Amino acid sequence: MDxxxxxxxLAGTLGILMGASPLLQAMRAHQRRSSADISMPFLAxxxxxxxxxxxxxxxxxxxxxxxxxxxxxxxxxxxxxxSHYWRNGEAVEGD
Numbered sequence: 642m643d644x645x646x647x648x649x650x651l652a653g654t655l656g657i658l659m660g661a662s663p664l665l666q667a668m669r670a671h672q673r674r675s676s677a678d679i680s681m682p683f684l685a686x687x688x689x690x691x692x693x694x695x696x697x698x699x700x701x702x703x704x705x706x707x708x709x710x711x712x713x714x715x716x717x718x719x720x721x722x723x724s725h726y727w728r729n730g731e732a733v734e735g736d
Contacts, residue, residue, distance in 0.1 A: 653705050660713030663720035676724035688717040
């Protein structure tokens with residue numbers, strides 16, 4: 642395997658791991674039963690950026706970009722939902 646192929650595998654793997662990283666915040670909020678220390682504007686901006694990169698990947702037909710950013714958008718959506726659920730240390734009314 643040459644250096645370019647090795648770097649593409651490394652970059653793809655790290656892209657997927659970076660995309661999944663908002664799940665760490667979701668797990669923290671769920672374990673603590675609070676998301677008071679999680680920035681919702683940060684997660685929203687991360688989601689918007691991920692969605693834009695996903696759209697760009699789709700427009701280019703770049704499978705690697707599509708996979709990594711699909712993982713990111715799903716993970717960020719999950720983190721936002723869990724954080725919203727555990728806002729202020731308790732489940733939001735009506736849940």
